[in-house]
Structures are given as structure tokens and as C-alpha cells.
Amino acid sequence: MDHHTEIEIHGNSNPIQISRLALDIGGSLIKLVYFSRNSGDDEDPLNDSVGVSNAVNGRLHFAKFETTKINDCLQFISANKLLLGGFQHQENFSNDRNFIKATGGGAYKFSDLFKEKLGIRLEKEDEMDCLVTGANFLLKAVNHEAFTYLNGQKEFVQIDHNDLYPYLLVNIGSGVSMIKVDGDGKFERVSGTSVGGGTFWGLGKLLTKCQSFDELLELSHQGNNRVIDMLVGDIYGGMDYSKIGLSSTAIASSFGRTISNNKELQDYKPEDISRSLLRMISNNIGQISYLNALRFGLKRIFFGGFFIRGHSYTLDTISVAVHFWSKGEAKAMFLRHEGFLGALGAFMSYERHSLEDLVVNQSEQLQVDASSGTDKNCNPLKGDLNETESIQCSVYRA
Numbered sequence: 001m002d003h004h005t006e007i008e009i010h011g012n013s014n015p016i017q018i019s020r021l022a023l024d025i026g027g028s029l030i031k032l033v034y035f036s037r038n039s040g041d042d043e044d045p046l047n048d049s050v051g052v053s054n055a056v057n058g059r060l061h062f063a064k065f066e067t068t069k070i071n072d073c074l075q076f077i078s079a080n081k082l083l084l085g086g087f088q089h090q091e092n093f094s095n096d097r098n099f100i101k102a103t104g105g106g107a108y109k110f111s112d113l114f115k116e117k118l119g120i121r122l123e124k125e126d127e128m129d130c131l132v133t134g135a136n137f138l139l140k141a142v143n144h145e146a147f148t149y150l151n152g153q154k155e156f157v158q159i160d161h162n163d164l165y166p167y168l169l170v171n172i173g174s175g176v177s178m179i180k181v182d183g184d185g186k187f188e189r190v191s192g193t194s195v196g197g198g199t200f201w202g203l204g205k206l207l208t209k210c211q212s213f214d215e216l217l218e219l220s221h222q223g224n225n226r227v228i229d230m231l232v233g234d235i236y237g238g239m240d241y242s243k244i245g246l247s248s249t250a251i252a253s254s255f256g257r258t259i260s261n262n263k264e265l266q267d268y269k270p271e272d273i274s275r276s277l278l279r280m281i282s283n284n285i286g287q288i289s290y291l292n293a294l295r296f297g298l299k300r301i302f303f304g305g306f307f308i309r310g311h312s313y314t315l316d317t318i319s320v321a322v323h324f325w326s327k328g329e330a331k332a333m334f335l336r337h338e339g340f341l342g343a344l345g346a347f348m349s350y351e352r353h354s355l356e357d358l359v360v361n362q363s364e365q366l367q368v369d370a371s372s373g374t375d376k377n378c379n380p381l382k383g384d385l386n387e388t389e390s391i392q393c394s395v396y397r398a
């Protein structure tokens, strides 16, 4: 497992079933969301402050595994007794533990494996449904969830619950789905592209011989795309093509520079290849997203999926693409729990009406400086969570 983080939850045990494990088994990664109960939660003063009794306090955990390492995931579930929801006092909760909620293609593909290895049935939830439920939950319930990224600065966005819809949700997983969201459970998948996170990781692996996604991302950090990409200036003798709004430094053709040199793949630095690739894919997704936002008159675009990884160059490229193409009209926003939308949606689906019934009362803001400008990938300051970070919230029946 390479990733594990948590949200602290204070909730009401009565019919809210938040004591669960849910999965999103995607083309590249398996995402887990599960609840574990705090010891001594009865004494939590928060119970009085929100006027509820019999509350269950605990933590909502997030974990992920590569889909190719599904056996590690099964082992993790087993070793941590997650099929008991992490509860020691199992008798307090309903006993319908012969299934877990799961979404993503792997819920179908690996159904038999879960039955065979863990003796558990995967109850399948629709992936788009779960993405939307997860996104709506995060946007409404978790403070400092959404942020913009412009000029190297991250700025958290205050979400107005009464003015959230409609928006475009772009989930950049292995492939990319674009969903117009009009409300809770009200959405339409309006577009998609197969040029997504799997493309970056797959092509990057082939071209650079990187052994891990993080390594590829780290390389991009140090690279210079100028060596690989053909710029407008390369074509126009160093000049801008101002008549159509293109500066000399704009990329005219991604990877285009490699055709004119007498060079082989090994003559290029993996860092430069990774950077060009990341830029090409991020740019393309930003542009298609904007075009879809334009189709439906949407001003806000939220980006999720683990391709992003809170990585500054990815955030920047997508933001600039949306800003550039929309002439500043549309805004790219990102989600801190970017890759867990589907798993959260599956988690929420145990209790169909949980989004309406639950109120999350933020008791603590993020422990990190929202506008820190340091430029490091996979850093909690940049939006990617790690195990030291938690968001505290209290959840109770309204």
C-alpha cells in the first residue's frame, strides 16, 4: 500500500451505517474507504454540543493499492479485519456483513476472487453514480476540500451549498469521464476520453523505463518540455503568431521537436519526456473539459481522479488550459480527496439517504497552509494526502 489517510468522524450509531468498508476497483488502482471506531468515544463532549446521544466517533480511513497487486489488498482487508468495519463491538451494528459495497470495473472483474479469498460478496454500485455522490459529499461536507491553482498558488474555495450546481465533474482515472452534475443523484455523463492517467503512466513507463508512477511524476518535475515539444517559435523563426493569439513559447506540437533531430529515444532525458507527456495529457484534458463546460454553459469544473496526485505541474497545466481556452470565464477546481470520489460514493450507498441525513460539522480545518508555494509532488501541502494528515468532522443526524 502506498497511500493511507483518514477523516475523523463523530456520528450517530443509530441507523446510520457508517461502520463500513467500501471499494472502488479501477483500471489502475483499488481505493478503500473504511470506518474505525474511536475507543472511549462515548465521552466525547461533542455529543452534547450537537445534541445527539449514542454517537459513534471514529475515523474514516482512505487507502489505495495498485489493481495489479489485488492480493495485497485482500491481505490488507483480512489482516485489518476490515470486513468487521474495524469495530471491536460488532454486536452494536447490524449483521449483514456478507457483502461489501464496491464500484468500478473491478467490482465485476474480481467478484469471484473476493468470494473465493474472503468469502464476501461485492454488491455493485454504478461508478458514475458513486463519483457524483462522492464529489457532492466532499464539496458539501468537508471544508477546504476544493481549491484552485493559479500562478503556483493554491487557494481553497468556499463552496456555497445553494449555488453548487450545475458543475462539470472530470474524473481523471485510467481513462477520463466528464459528468454534468445538476444535483444529488442528478447527472449525465456527457463525454470522456481514453487519453487519461493510464496513458500517462503507460506511455511514460514505455518511454522512460520508470518503475513506478511516483518516479515518473518526480522525473517530470525536473524535466524541460522545450527539448521535446515543438513550439510556435520553432516554426515561426522565434516570433509569436500574434494574429491568432499564439506566443512563440506556446506548444505548437507536443513531441513535435523529436522528428527534426537525428536522435533516438535514449538520446532524450527521461525527465524531459515525462514532462512533455504530462503536459500533453493535462493540456488535452483541460481543453476537452473546457469544451464540454462550454457545451452546457458550465462555469465550474471540478477535477478528480488519481492522475492529478496534487502534483503542481499537473494542477498548473490543467488550470492554465481551462483559463486560456475559456478566456478566464471558466474555473478549474481540484479536490483534495481527488482519487476517492468513487469509493466514498460506494461508502455512502450503504445508506441511500445518507447525504441528506448527515450533517458534517467541521471542527477543525486542515493542518496545512493552504497557499504554500513549495513545489513538491505528492506533498500534502499540494493536495495529495498522506498518513499524518486528517480532517476532523462531526457527523450526526440533522
Ligand SMILES: Nc1ncnc2c1ncn2[C@@H]1O[C@H](COP(=O)(O)OP(=O)(O)O)[C@@H](O)[C@H]1O
Pocket (backbone or CB within 6 Å): 002, 025, 026, 027, 028, 029, 030, 066, 104, 172, 173, 174, 175, 196, 197, 198, 199, 200, 201, 213, 214, 304, 305, 306, 307, 308, 309, 339
Ligand atoms: N501509485 C500509482 N500507481 C499507478 N497509477 C497511479 C498511482 N498514483 C497515481 N496514479 C495515476 O492515477 C491513475 C488512476 O487513477 P484512479 O482515479 O485511481 O483511476 P482508476 O479508477 O482507473 O484506477 C493512473 O492511471 C495513474 O495515472
Ligand SMILES: CC(C)(COP(=O)(O)O)[C@@H](O)C(=O)NCCC(=O)O
Pocket (backbone or CB within 6 Å): 025, 026, 027, 028, 104, 105, 127, 172, 173, 174, 175, 176, 177, 191, 192, 193, 194
Ligand atoms: C471506462 C471508464 C469509465 C472506467 O473508469 P476508470 O477505471 O478509468 O476510472 C473510464 O476509463 C472512461 O471513462 N474512459 C473513457 C472512455 C471514453 O469515453 O472514450
